[in-house]
Amino acid sequence: MRFVTWLLTYAAGLAVAAQLLAGIYFDGPDNGQAELQEKILPLLLVALILGLVSTFIEPVIKLLSLPFIILTLGFLLLVINALMLMLTARLADAFDLGFHVEGFWNALVGSLIITVVGWGVRIALPSRD
Template identity: 40%
Template sequence: MKLIVKWLLSAAALLAVAYLYSGVEVKTFSAALIAAFVIGLFNMILRPVLVVLTLPVTVITLGLFLFVINALMFWAAAGVLDGFHVSGFGAALLGSLIYSVFGLVIDSAIERLFFKQ
């Protein structure tokens, strides 16, 4: 149940990013659902590999290169999907930052919702 709620809220967050920032376009809620799934899949499979491969650059930049990796995951998801479009790398960087802030809020809300004691 927790996973489904997080997925739905992540899709809503993606729609909010598209509403707040013109560099990101999402056509429908179903496109947002698929995009949220693909972004999550890329972050689960590709991101750890990229983090390990770029570890020296990440250390030199004091972790700021992780923002570039997040933007690449966001941009890659837009590249393979119809209905989800990012206008360029700068838009991917800003869109992924906004999406990450929404993700932090979602994680906090889900934590409070599902682990009340």
Template identity: 35%
Template sequence: MTGFLTRLLINALAFLITPFFIPGFYLEGVSAAIFAALVWGMINTLIRPLFSFFTFPLQILSLGIFTLVINALMLVLTATLVPGFSILSFSSAFFGAIILSFVSMVLTHLFK
């Protein structure tokens, strides 16, 4: 249980840091960040594998670059479901997903 809470807080912190780097990526406070991290985790666990399965040929043809598009789509879906979290454009979602993953990776290594 502590691993889940640690991961949730790391992702929430990543959600709070990302708007400083990406224009068009808006978050209205800590509670929205925690809820967004929770929804993001659920979407990546339940929905992302289906997208990855059905877009596997595109991922092969693009040498894996299409995975970034899937991450951006999952982030747009998260923003749609979470009140207080919005993304203005697909490019903001695309680069936001990259920064979010990077910040989450760095924070995970710092807290281990």
């Protein structure tokens, strides 16, 4: 159950980012039932890739860049999150999932949107204490 919640949280963040930003998108129809049918599986697979990148690669990058994170008062974390989203788009392209992030600024704003949506989902769900 925890895995499903984790996956759906990333998927919700990606869906909101793709809806709000023209530079983050999935290939396929742009509206209606066909959009939902054709984009749900790629959305879930890209969410899985983003989750794996965030779980395994991002902590290593953060550890290696810790002095610079401290020096920039945490601003570098935004850049790291944007780069992880761009890496996710590259990996999704390698698997032909039709997910695209056009440029660094779209990745930066998209990573902020994904983070805010994730916070909202975690606040809305009951805690498991």
